[in-house]
Amino acid sequence: MDVTAIDRSAVLGSSALHRATPASKLVAATLVIAGVVAANDPVALFGVLLALAGGAAALRLPLRSMWVLALYPALFALVFAFAAAPGAVTALLIVLKAVTAAFTVVTLMFTTPYPQVFAPIQRITPGIVGDALLMTYRSLFILAEKLADLTRAVRLRAGVSARQPLRSAKATTRALGGLLLYSFDLAQREYDILYLRGYEGGLRVTPRRSASPAADAGAVLAAALGLATIALFRALPSLAGYSWIAAVTGAVACAIGIMYGRRHR
Numbered sequence: 001m002d003v004t005a006i007d008r009s010a011v012l013g014s015s016a017l018h019r020a021t022p023a024s025k026l027v028a029a030t031l032v033i034a035g036v037v038a039a040n041d042p043v044a045l046f047g048v049l050l051a052l053a054g055g056a057a058a059l060r061l062p063l064r065s066m067w068v069l070a071l072y073p074a075l076f077a078l079v080f081a082f083a084a085a086p087g088a089v090t091a092l093l094i095v096l097k098a099v100t101a102a103f104t105v106v107t108l109m110f111t112t113p114y115p116q117v118f119a120p121i122q123r124i125t126p127g128i129v130g131d132a133l134l135m136t137y138r139s140l141f142i143l144a145e146k147l148a149d150l151t152r153a154v155r156l157r158a159g160v161s162a163r164q165p166l167r168s169a170k171a172t173t174r175a176l177g178g179l180l181l182y183s184f185d186l187a188q189r190e191y192d193i194l195y196l197r198g199y200e201g202g203l204r205v206t207p208r209r210s211a212s213p214a215a216d217a218g219a220v221l222a223a224a225l226g227l228a229t230i231a232l233f234r235a236l237p238s239l240a241g242y243s244w245i246a247a248v249t250g251a252v253a254c255a256i257g258i259m260y261g262r263r264h265r
Contacts, residue, residue, distance in 0.1 A: 004141065005065045009110045015059035017107075019211035020219050022116040025108055028223035032104045035230035042093040043243035044233045047250030048226045049100045052107065054250070054257030055222065060264065061110055070103040119207040139186060146182055150175040 010018075017025065032052070039045040056063055077098035081091035108117065115134060154171045210216050229246055233239050 004144070005062065006069075006109050007114065007141075009062055009065075010113045013061070013111060015061065015111065016212060016215040017059055017111040017219060020111075020215035021210040022112050022207060023120045024210070024216035024219055025112055026117070026120060028219040029104050029108045031220070031223035031227045033101050035227035036097050036101045036104070038227075038234055039093065039097060039230045041230075041233045041240060041243045042089060042096050044230060044246040045093065045096045045100060047243075047246035047248070048229060049096065049103065050247070050250030050254040051222075051226065052100070052103055054254035056103075056107055056257070057254070057261040058257035059111075060261045061107070066103065066106045066110060069106045070099055073098040073102045116208050135190060139183070139190070142186060143179065143183055147175075147179055150179060 032048070035048065036045070039048075053063070056066060074095050077095045081094040085091035085094055118134060154175055233243055233246070
């Protein structure tokens with residue numbers, strides 16, 4: 001997982017979604033996730049996922065990095081679906097729900113700096129919760145760099161080799177164990193620094209104002225349209241045979257988004 005790629009896209013990006021307020025993007029993400037939770041038709045949900053991908057392509061977001069992150073939950077969803085799903089359709093729905101929800105959150109993170117994501121949340125949560133989230137995000141960068149250094153050191157010392165899987169497993173386990181101990185030390189050090197500086201729950205972030213009201217409205221309307229599509233197929237079971245229309249529409253939107261993004265690079 002390249003955490004720096006997320007932060008680089010969120011801070012340096014210049015798409016329309018980057019110019020929208022964090023609050024409107026949170027509302028849009030909430031609407032899409034609500035649709036994911038309510039979905040009972042995998043074909044219609046697949047159409048929504050394709051439309052989301054098309055929107056990301058049109059905005060020229062780093063789709064390759066986004067898909068890598070969005071597909072992580074699919075691995076766990078596959079295990080759950082294999083163990084609990086009564087049939088193939090339900091299993092497919094479980095996996096699609098995981099991927100669609102993850103892609104929605106990833107899109108939010110790739111277009112919004114992390115502190116700005118939690119700026120609206122800080123207004124309704126205890127101060128220490130918002131501050132802990134901010135400090136956790138900072139620590140991710142430090143731990144990611146430390147893990148890269150450990151992995152590089154193990155490889156240079158011939159500790160990882162495809163011909164010696166047992167030795168490689170031992171070296172990897174030791175590296176992860178060292179990283180875990182380092183994370184405990186890092187947490188204690190950060191706590192001591194905040195305590196010495198008189199921390200009193202004051203890591204406040206000022207929410208960014210909108211640079212494009214049209215982008216705010218567009219994000220919310222697009223998310224509401226996705227939710228309405230899912231709600232329609234759930235409320236009217238007789239439309240189940242026509243869910244392919246949603247899939248085709250999503251595929252067309254995805255294709256248009258890809259072509260638009262390529263033309264305007």
